[in-house]
Each structure stands twice: as C-alpha cells, then as structure tokens.
Amino acid sequence: MAKQWFKDSVVYQIYPMSFQDSNNDGIGDLTGIKQRLHYIQNLGADVIWLNPIYVSPNKDNGYDIADYKNINSNYGTMQDFEELLQQAHQLNLKIMMDLVVNHTSDQHEWFKESRTSQTNQYADYYIWKDPVNGHEPNNWLAAFGGSAWTYVPERKQYYLHIFAESQPDLNWENPEVREAVFDIERFWLNKGVDGFRMDVINLISKPDSLPDVPAPVTSGTTMDFVADGHRLNEFLQQMNDEVLSKYDTITVGEMPGATPDDAIKYTGLNSHELNMVFQFEHVALSPNPDVRIGKWHDEPVKLVELKQSLNRWQTSLDGKGWNSLYWNNHDQPRAVSRFGNDSKEFRDVSAKMLATTLHMLQGTPYIYEGEELGMTNGHFTKLAQYEDIESLNFYDELVNQKHLVTSETMLKYLANLSRDNARTPMQWNTEVNAGFSTATPWYAPNNNYPEINAQKSLSDKSSVFYHYKKLIALRHDSEVIRYGNFEPIDCDDDQVYAYRRHYEGQTILVLSNFTDKTISRDYQQLNADELLINNYTDDQGKTLRPYESKVYLFKK
Structure with missing residues (x-):
C-alpha cells in the first residue's frame, strides 16, 4: 500500500466560533486557536481542520460564505490567520480549510448581481428556472426544511437552494464558476494551507433537466436524488488536474448518501480526484420509521447495524481507497452520548472504548474538539436553548406546520440529534463559561463543564485525554494499525x-x-x-x- 502522509495523520477538528475567545466578545477567534496550538500538539494530532472562517452573515454558522478570500471579522484578520498558519507549521501541525462551494451566501456579490436580471455578468453563476404553472420548477425539498426553490421577482424566476434559502446553489455547469472555485483554492494553497475538507461536494453536479424526485418526497430523498450527478467525476478530475495535483494536499469530500463504490470512484487509490470521503452511513442509522420525519428520532443505535456499516466500508475500501474515521463533528451529536453512555458511572470508560474502536480501524481518524475530553450532549429541554437553523426549521415544520410530532417528542429528538449538541463552547477549565470567554458566550456552555474540562483531564493521567494521546502515539508507531x-x-x-x-x-x-x-x-x-x-x-x-x-x- 502506498504510504502517503495523510494516511499516517490524525486530524483535530476546530469549530472556531466555540473553541477559544481571546478578545472577550463571546465568540471564538483565530488568536484563541493560536493560544491553544500547544494543547493540540500535546495531544499528538498532525492536522487541524478549521470549520469556515470566511466572511459570512452566519445564517448557517459560516457555511453561507459571502467572501471566500477574506476572514470573518468575528474571527480576526488575514494577518491573524497567516500568523496562525505560520505558528502551526512551526509546531509541525498542518492546516486544512473548509471549502464550501456547492453554494454561497445570498449576500455574496455574485448572487447579489445574479438576482438582478437574466443578462448580467453573473446571471448563470446560480441555478435559475422559470415557474411551472405558476409554481416551483419541481418538487425538491431543502435539507433544512421547506421547498428547495425561492422566487425572485426581479428575474421572474426561482433559484435553487438545496439547503437554506440564504444558501443559493452554484451552477457548476458554467465553466466560469468552476474557474472561480479553482481560483479560490489556489489563493489559499498559495498561502500555505495544506488541504481542504469540501462541504457536500457530491451535490455539485445536478441531474439533467432537474426532474421531480419520486415519491415519497422528503428532504433526505431530495439530497440522495441530487447526489453523485453524472458530471461529478469530471468536475473533481478537473479540480485535481488544474489545482490539487500541483500541491501536496490532504483532501476529504463530504458526500451524503455515498456508498463504498462511490468512494472508490471519487477517491480510489488509482483515481486522481480526492483522498477520502466523509460518508454518513454509520451516523444516519436508526432513522425514524415515518419517512416524513426523516432523521429525527431518539432511539439508540443497534450495534449489529453499526458494525455492518463500519465493516462494509473497511472491507470495501481495503486496498482500493482510504477511509475517514469519525464518530462526531460539528453536524453530529456528541459521540459518547450517541454511541456510548454519558452517565456519570460510564462516561469516562465508554468514551475511551469508542476512541479505541475507531482509532484501530484503517483510515485517517478525525477528533472533534472536546471529544478527547469525553464532552457530552447538552441535554437541552427547551426550544429556546437551540440556535441551529436546521433544528429550528424542522421543529417548526414537523410540530407547527405538519403536526407530525408533539412538541415534547420533537424536543426529545433534538436533544438526541441536534447539531447544537456539538457546538457548545470548548470546556477548558472550571472558571466562568468553562474558560472559553469572560463575556457572555454566543452559545451557553454545557452545564457539566465543572466536571468535564481540559484542565482536569490534563492533571489526571488516567483521563480520556491521555487515552486519546496514547492511541495517537500507537498509530504513529505501528504500521499494522495504519496499514493493516x-x-x-x-x-x-x-x-x-x-x-x-x-x-x-x-x-x-x-x-x-x-x-x-x-x-x-x-x-x-x-x-x-x-x-x-x-x-x-x-x-x-x-x-x-x-x-x-x-x-x-x-x-x-
């Protein structure tokens, strides 16, 4: 098996908004990350994946980008980023950026121009369609609820948004759009970043003529229908030929609905596209039996089903591709709450068990901030405690509009699966706001931070942190763990x-x-x-x- 550096690496994911606030405005920032680089080096990770830090109105916490070549002022300046990159490299830590190019923000200059007429310079940068019998062009539903189409009177047309209304999809059929994306990639790679995690990259090639989704129509079936379009290989190969192959990068494509065969097609050891994919199979287990409700449920994952999923990816990609290994991230609930046992009696030991199970598999492990401490779900009980656009939209749709579940039931579902569970501030110590900020944080810390925090973990050689540290050291030292x-x-x-x-x-x-x-x-x-x-x-x-x-x- 070819030995490439990304196969030997462990990635530590940082959600900048929630990691460390350095200027006491309640929002994490780049200087805060810089202050914690030695913590990540101590853990043993090799790569830091930063969630989006670009200019954004933050309708979807940075996944709605208004300017790809400038830093969100909440996080600092370009100089702050360049200093972070330099200091990380001095500590032998690589930086992987989050690249969101299936869609932009509706505040991006491209879209603000595109929506004004059907004849301007950016008219075809997005996917616009005429009404059909006075209604939406097809029956597609958005991943965050509601129709995937929004009407703009100035153009007398609808634009497509697979996610929120504020996230219009780019038209990758337009070669000018592809070149604009490649230019963005070159901009950051020339600064010295070491690669990209590419958000929902398998949605960029839409089906010809945009036909209706066969019934039953849900947000999930829409996304699956759109995924892995007929030109995806072509687009990714062009990206690799014109940009990625010119640099020594790590690339991982987030691909909802991807199968092992898809992963081999886009990331296989003999392909020239990406290094690996983020697949969703093992984190999408136990969906609600009512397809109208989609992923929302509060049932525990069955171990046999979990093993079937992980085993299939391990055996299918063995010798043909490379796995990404993860339990949780910014879009998933906390691992110890979902797959382990976050009770006081078993949290510590089950967090270590999950870590061992994952880190001994073949692939590149990803650790989400706080996972190495055994951080848990928030166990929220009120709607007012939630901030996430997906959670709030689906509560409104399933409870208020469609009356498919009661408020009490939906709150249980959110407590189990809401993305907000992963977005509470990093728990550094027992001080105010868990040491994240002395100001009121943008999002309240988990109430259990006095018991679960980095300071306490670092002072206890038997903690979850040191178990992760040992697992990473074993992987670095053992070829059977890395390549077996x-x-x-x-x-x-x-x-x-x-x-x-x-x-x-x-x-x-x-x-x-x-x-x-x-x-x-x-x-x-x-x-x-x-x-x-x-x-x-x-x-x-x-x-x-x-x-x-x-x-x-x-x-x-």
Missing part, C-alpha cells in the same frame, strides 16, 4: 465489536464491549504477545467489563 488489512469477527454479536488487522506477519485483535454488563469472549487473546492498550487498569483475559475495550498484538 481488516478482518471482521462475529458480525452478529450484539454486545461486542471485535475485529483483527493484519500487516506483514503482525496481527492486532480489537475487542470492545458496547454494553454496561460484564460478559466473556474468547478470541485466543491469552495467546497474544502484548496488550497494547485497554481502558481499565488491569486485564482479566476473556472477561470484558462494562464498556471495556482492549487491543492485543500478535507478532510473527
């Missing part, structure tokens, strides 16, 4: 996730108990040469205590 082939074990076991990795005569055995019960399994672990890591202070061999996870090494 994947072998699933007992796929129908609904209590234990077990698998092996093999490389050049060495094998590791990974055992993770996903329950709060003590159980027993025998995979010849007593014959191992070494116990590499576990999340209890001793090893009881065949016994697996609640949420116990351990990794054994078998040498030649």
Whole structure:
C-alpha cells in the first residue's frame, strides 16, 4: 500500500466560533486557536481542520460564505490567520480549510448581481428556472426544511437552494464558476494551507433537466436524488488536474448518501480526484420509521447495524481507497452520548472504548474538539436553548406546520440529534463559561463543564485525554494499525465489536464491549504477545467489563 502522509495523520477538528475567545466578545477567534496550538500538539494530532472562517452573515454558522478570500471579522484578520498558519507549521501541525462551494451566501456579490436580471455578468453563476404553472420548477425539498426553490421577482424566476434559502446553489455547469472555485483554492494553497475538507461536494453536479424526485418526497430523498450527478467525476478530475495535483494536499469530500463504490470512484487509490470521503452511513442509522420525519428520532443505535456499516466500508475500501474515521463533528451529536453512555458511572470508560474502536480501524481518524475530553450532549429541554437553523426549521415544520410530532417528542429528538449538541463552547477549565470567554458566550456552555474540562483531564493521567494521546502515539508507531488489512469477527454479536488487522506477519485483535454488563469472549487473546492498550487498569483475559475495550498484538 502506498504510504502517503495523510494516511499516517490524525486530524483535530476546530469549530472556531466555540473553541477559544481571546478578545472577550463571546465568540471564538483565530488568536484563541493560536493560544491553544500547544494543547493540540500535546495531544499528538498532525492536522487541524478549521470549520469556515470566511466572511459570512452566519445564517448557517459560516457555511453561507459571502467572501471566500477574506476572514470573518468575528474571527480576526488575514494577518491573524497567516500568523496562525505560520505558528502551526512551526509546531509541525498542518492546516486544512473548509471549502464550501456547492453554494454561497445570498449576500455574496455574485448572487447579489445574479438576482438582478437574466443578462448580467453573473446571471448563470446560480441555478435559475422559470415557474411551472405558476409554481416551483419541481418538487425538491431543502435539507433544512421547506421547498428547495425561492422566487425572485426581479428575474421572474426561482433559484435553487438545496439547503437554506440564504444558501443559493452554484451552477457548476458554467465553466466560469468552476474557474472561480479553482481560483479560490489556489489563493489559499498559495498561502500555505495544506488541504481542504469540501462541504457536500457530491451535490455539485445536478441531474439533467432537474426532474421531480419520486415519491415519497422528503428532504433526505431530495439530497440522495441530487447526489453523485453524472458530471461529478469530471468536475473533481478537473479540480485535481488544474489545482490539487500541483500541491501536496490532504483532501476529504463530504458526500451524503455515498456508498463504498462511490468512494472508490471519487477517491480510489488509482483515481486522481480526492483522498477520502466523509460518508454518513454509520451516523444516519436508526432513522425514524415515518419517512416524513426523516432523521429525527431518539432511539439508540443497534450495534449489529453499526458494525455492518463500519465493516462494509473497511472491507470495501481495503486496498482500493482510504477511509475517514469519525464518530462526531460539528453536524453530529456528541459521540459518547450517541454511541456510548454519558452517565456519570460510564462516561469516562465508554468514551475511551469508542476512541479505541475507531482509532484501530484503517483510515485517517478525525477528533472533534472536546471529544478527547469525553464532552457530552447538552441535554437541552427547551426550544429556546437551540440556535441551529436546521433544528429550528424542522421543529417548526414537523410540530407547527405538519403536526407530525408533539412538541415534547420533537424536543426529545433534538436533544438526541441536534447539531447544537456539538457546538457548545470548548470546556477548558472550571472558571466562568468553562474558560472559553469572560463575556457572555454566543452559545451557553454545557452545564457539566465543572466536571468535564481540559484542565482536569490534563492533571489526571488516567483521563480520556491521555487515552486519546496514547492511541495517537500507537498509530504513529505501528504500521499494522495504519496499514493493516481488516478482518471482521462475529458480525452478529450484539454486545461486542471485535475485529483483527493484519500487516506483514503482525496481527492486532480489537475487542470492545458496547454494553454496561460484564460478559466473556474468547478470541485466543491469552495467546497474544502484548496488550497494547485497554481502558481499565488491569486485564482479566476473556472477561470484558462494562464498556471495556482492549487491543492485543500478535507478532510473527
């Protein structure tokens, strides 16, 4: 297997708005990130992925970009960014930018011009369609609720927005749009950034003639219908040929609805497009049985289904592509709350178990800020506690407009899955606002910050933080962890996730108990040469205590 630096790396994701406020305005900023670089270096990560820091009206927390070549003043200046980049590189930390080019903000100059007439310079930068019988051009629904079309009287046409009304989709069929995007990429790569995470990049090629989505029509079926269009390979290959291949980059494409075959097509080891994809399969498990309600539910994920998903990606991409490995990010609830157990009794051990399970797989691991502390969901109980546009829109649609669920039920769904769970401020210490800011934060910290914070974790060698640190060090030191082939074990076991990795005569055995019960399994672990890591202070061999996870090494 070819050894490329992104395969040897661990990525630490920063949501700038919530990471560290340095000027006490309640909003995280670039100088705050700069102040915490040594913390990330101490953890052992190699790459920092920054969520969008560009000029934006923040209707979708930065994923609605109004100017791709300037820094949002809430976060600082271009000089602040350049200093951050320089200091990160001095610490051997790479910087990966978030690139959002399926859509822009409706405040971008391109769109403000485009909406004025059908004949201006930017008229075809977006997807405009005439009304059909006085209504929307088709039945597509937006990912954040409602129609995917908005009418503009000046043009007497509708524009497409797969997400919010304030996020019009770019027209990638227009070669001028593609060249404008490539120019943006060159701008940042020439500054020295090390790559891009590309937001919903598999939506950029829309179906010919934009036909109706077959029933039942939901926001989810619309996105799946739009995804992986017939020109996506062409567009990504052109991007690689004209820009990415000229630099030594890490690239990951967020691709909702992608299958392993899709990933191989766009990121395969023999392709010339991207390095890896973010797929959604394992974080989209247990959808609501009522398709009209979509992803919203409060059911726990079934382990057998979780293993089926992760195993399929591991075996399908083995030797053909490269996986991104993640439990959570800025769009997903906290991992320990969703896949583990965030009770006081089991939070610590189950957070370590999840970390071990993921970091021993083949691929590049991604750690979302606070995950290394075992940060939990917010456990909000009131609608007023939510800020996220997706959560608020769907509450209004499902409760107030369509009356599909009660307010009480929807609040349970939001408590389980809302993106706001991941966006509470980073918990640094026990001081006011968790040490994030002395001013009132843009979003209230999780109430449990006095118990869960970086200061406390760094002072306790048995903390979740040091478990992550050890996992990263093991990956850096071990080729079997980085490159080993994947072998699933007992796929129908609904209590234990077990698998092996093999490389050049060495094998590791990974055992993770996903329950709060003590159980027993025998995979010849007593014959191992070494116990590499576990999340209890001793090893009881065949016994697996609640949420116990351990990794054994078998040498030649």
